[in-house]
Amino acid sequence: MFKGGFIQNLPKIYGLYTGGFLVFILMMAIAEQAGVTAKTIGILFVAFTVAIYALIGYLSRTIQVDAYYLAGRQVPTVFNGMATAADWMSGASFVALAGGVYFGGYSYMAFLVGWTGGYVLVSTLLAPYLRKFGCYTVPDFIGTRYGGNGVRFCAVLVLVLASFTYVTAQINATGTIAARALGIPFEAGVWVGLVSILLCSMLGGMRAVTWTQVAQYIVLIVAYLIPVFWISNKIGAGVFPHLMLGDEVQRITDLESQFGLVKNSAADVKAAGVPGGLKSIAVAHAGVGAGGMAVWKYISLAICMMVGTASLPHILMRYFTTPSVKSARKSVAWSLFFIFLLYSSAPMLATLSKISLMDPNLPTGIIGKSIADVQSLEWVKQWSSQKQVFIADFNGDGILQLNEWFMRTGVVVLATPEVAGLPYVISGLVAAGGMAAAMSTADGLVLAISNALSHDVYYNMIDPKADVRKRLIVARVLLVVVGAAGAYIASMRITSILGAVAWAFDFAMSGLFFPLVLGVWWKRATREGAIAGMLSGLAAGTAYLIYVYPKFLGNPAWLGIDHLRFGLIGAPVCLVVMVVVSLMTKAPDAATQRMVDEVRVPSGKSILGRAH
Amino acid sequence: MSNKEKHWQKTKGHMIMTLCLWAFFSMVIFLFGYEINGMSFLGYPLAYYMTAQGSLLAFVIIIFWFANKQEKIDEEFGFGEKED
Numbered sequence: 001m002f003k004g005g006f007i008q009n010l011p012k013i014y015g016l017y018t019g020g021f022l023v024f025i026l027m028m029a030i031a032e033q034a035g036v037t038a039k040t041i042g043i044l045f046v047a048f049t050v051a052i053y054a055l056i057g058y059l060s061r062t063i064q065v066d067a068y069y070l071a072g073r074q075v076p077t078v079f080n081g082m083a084t085a086a087d088w089m090s091g092a093s094f095v096a097l098a099g100g101v102y103f104g105g106y107s108y109m110a111f112l113v114g115w116t117g118g119y120v121l122v123s124t125l126l127a128p129y130l131r132k133f134g135c136y137t138v139p140d141f142i143g144t145r146y147g148g149n150g151v152r153f154c155a156v157l158v159l160v161l162a163s164f165t166y167v168t169a170q171i172n173a174t175g176t177i178a179a180r181a182l183g184i185p186f187e188a189g190v191w192v193g194l195v196s197i198l199l200c201s202m203l204g205g206m207r208a209v210t211w212t213q214v215a216q217y218i219v220l221i222v223a224y225l226i227p228v229f230w231i232s233n234k235i236g237a238g239v240f241p242h243l244m245l246g247d248e249v250q251r252i253t254d255l256e257s258q259f260g261l262v263k264n265s266a267a268d269v270k271a272a273g274v275p276g277g278l279k280s281i282a283v284a285h286a287g288v289g290a291g292g293m294a295v296w297k298y299i300s301l302a303i304c305m306m307v308g309t310a311s312l313p314h315i316l317m318r319y320f321t322t323p324s325v326k327s328a329r330k331s332v333a334w335s336l337f338f339i340f341l342l343y344s345s346a347p348m349l350a351t352l353s354k355i356s357l358m359d360p361n362l363p364t365g366i367i368g369k370s371i372a373d374v375q376s377l378e379w380v381k382q383w384s385s386q387k388q389v390f391i392a393d394f395n396g397d398g399i400l401q402l403n404e405w406f407m408r409t410g411v412v413v414l415a416t417p418e419v420a421g422l423p424y425v426i427s428g429l430v431a432a433g434g435m436a437a438a439m440s441t442a443d444g445l446v447l448a449i450s451n452a453l454s455h456d457v458y459y460n461m462i463d464p465k466a467d468v469r470k471r472l473i474v475a476r477v478l479l480v481v482v483g484a485a486g487a488y489i490a491s492m493r494i495t496s497i498l499g500a501v502a503w504a505f506d507f508a509m510s511g512l513f514f515p516l517v518l519g520v521w522w523k524r525a526t527r528e529g530a531i532a533g534m535l536s537g538l539a540a541g542t543a544y545l546i547y548v549y550p551k552f553l554g555n556p557a558w559l560g561i562d563h564l565r566f567g568l569i570g571a572p573v574c575l576v577v578m579v580v581v582s583l584m585t586k587a588p589d590a591a592t593q594r595m596v597d598e599v600r601v602p603s604g605k606s607i608l609g610r611a612h
Numbered sequence: 613m614s615n616k617e618k619h620w621q622k623t624k625g626h627m628i629m630t631l632c633l634w635a636f637f638s639m640v641i642f643l644f645g646y647e648i649n650g651m652s653f654l655g656y657p658l659a660y661y662m663t664a665q666g667s668l669l670a671f672v673i674i675i676f677w678f679a680n681k682q683e684k685i686d687e688e689f690g691f692g693e694k695e696d
Contacts, residue, residue, distance in 0.1 A: 109663040116668045117638040123675045124627045246655020286660040288649040324693045326683050333675040340668050347664035601691040
């Protein structure tokens with residue numbers, strides 16, 4: 001059945017895997033009918049999928065440097081696209097994106113544009129050139145292009161700061177999902193999550209992460225799309241929700257004006273005892289705010305996320321693994337296509353979820369019903385006991401108003417299948433999807449950090465004479481250390497004060513975007529310019545973050561540039577300083593100029609060899 | 613001008629063209645978000661549609677188009693890759 005090598009058989013292997021996974025879902029559905037409890041099904045889903053990833057991780061073990069760092073540069077275009085999509089879509093994307101759209105409306109959806117539009121920058125400005133360069137890590141490019149360990153170290157600094165901000169949130173998400181599905185405490189869940197993550201990456205580095213990420217993408221996209229299509233068909237909204245929910249969006253707008261969008265005062269919410277983090281609908285579903293500030297808020301957020309996307313090392317390094325420059329370019333397109341499948345479904349899920357709850361003509365509608373009836377619903381009871389939903393009867397009339405219904409954002413994805421009356425097997429599937437999303441991103445991030453530390457700091461700076469065996473041992477030890485540090489911080493439950501995932505984008509954009517882009521597009525860029533740019537951009541961005549973030553100094557934002565958008569301060573500072581200092585210092589030598597010329601054409605050998 | 617320089621000129625032009633399209637779908641249309649939301653597409657308000665789906669789809673198409681055309685530019689100047 002399998003002729004030829006592993007790479008030639010990839011479509012067959014993953015085809016079988018997908019088929020096997022669908023059969024597993026069917027078996028669980030049959031088990032549910034046969035009376036197996038919901039809890040057992042949840043455990044089976046998470047345990048089965050994680051065991052598969054661990055098996056893939058084990059089978060992909062390697063003792064070669066280029067396989068460990070670059071997956072042997074033989075990941076085909078489309079598969080690399082799937083792996084990147086899994087790398088990209090975090091537990092937060094999976095669990096919280098639809099909820100964000102649900103509560104935040106149009107202005108939140110700037111994230112959707114930002115987290116996809118950035119790939120245009122990746123493909124035009126960076127990915128093909130970095131692939132031609134042949135670097136192992138992002139600091140490897142900076143260090144070789146500009147020359148010297150100083151500049152290399154600055155790049156490692158930005159990388160660690162940006163990726164570590166991101167990774168604790170991911171390990172946190174893995175822990176939350178593992179804890180819920182396996183019925184263990186959160187602190188234990190975090191360590192279970194970490195062990196699962198390390199099983200996927202430790203033995204095979206980039207190679208193992210690549211092939212587990214492809215498997216994880218398949219699980220997460222199946223888990224996201226099945227409920228969306230099912231609910232849409234079940235409530236008669238349309239066979240193909242993405243094209244057919246126009247009426248439902250219009251209906252929500254009508255219902256909003258019928259029920260009234262009321263923003264509860266903080267004092268009322270507190271007095272009613274609403275648990276922290278729960279929200280009520282107070283923003284129009286499809287309405288757009290008027291005025292210049294609303295426009296600026298939308299566009300500035302989109303810019304930060306786009307430029308940040310193009311600077312995040314764990315994404316850029318995925319394009320180092322393709323067989324050629326043109327496949328790196330195409331691979332970016334496939335990545336975005338696979339991301340698009342999920343991102344374009346999030347607003348549809350938010351719409352379906354909202355109409356299910358709001359429309360009094362649907363059997364699932366709860367707004368306008370008597371509170372006693374709503375509270376006796378099975379799913380309301382269950383999610384209330386976990387403090388995920390809450391009812392506060394502000395006006396004391398015993399009827400549930402729109403502003404009296406509170407939910408946590410994650411509930412939109414996690415509970416909508418139950419609300420719409422789908423069988424429990426779908427909820428188990430969603431848990432497995434969330435776990436896959438969080439694990440795949442955490443894997444990519446932990447690997448990005450530990451590879452930078454092992455290749456750039458250890459091998460290039462501390463011990464350039466180390467042999468392959470020693471290098472790979474160090475790489476693996478660092479992987480465990482970085483993962484454990486992330487898990488330790490996540491288990492302390494301080495991620496809420498570490499700030500939003502958006503910060504990772506702002507850090508990366510402040511310190512890395514211009515040094516990377518100018519390294520390819522401006523021959524005159526010098527080492528001194530890059531160092532000064534990275535440090536000043538990072539310093540300016542961080543200083544502004546401290547200045548503006550409510551939990552730090554909490555000063556009023558300049559021009560609406562709040563803590564989610566501090567990259568708008570850091571990146572311009574980085575650009576100006578880098579250009580000025582570059583022009584003040586001596587132009588790069590002829591060898592460097594030739595190297596840049598060579599990077600700009602796809603044909604020929606990569607600048608850095610397969611093993612370096 | 614050498615072959616390499618001509619190739620780079622054309623590559624730069626293609627990059628700028630692609631980024632113009634990108635800027636249009638990521639920023640320019642949202643400058644008029646309030647104004648265009650009264651229009652409708654597939655039954656959705658237009659600004660809502662673009663941010664939920666339209667611009668995202670546009671980016672996918674832009675990158676595929678960019679990659680194909682860049683490959684042609686590379687081949688035109690003899691810098692295409694043989695393998696793969």
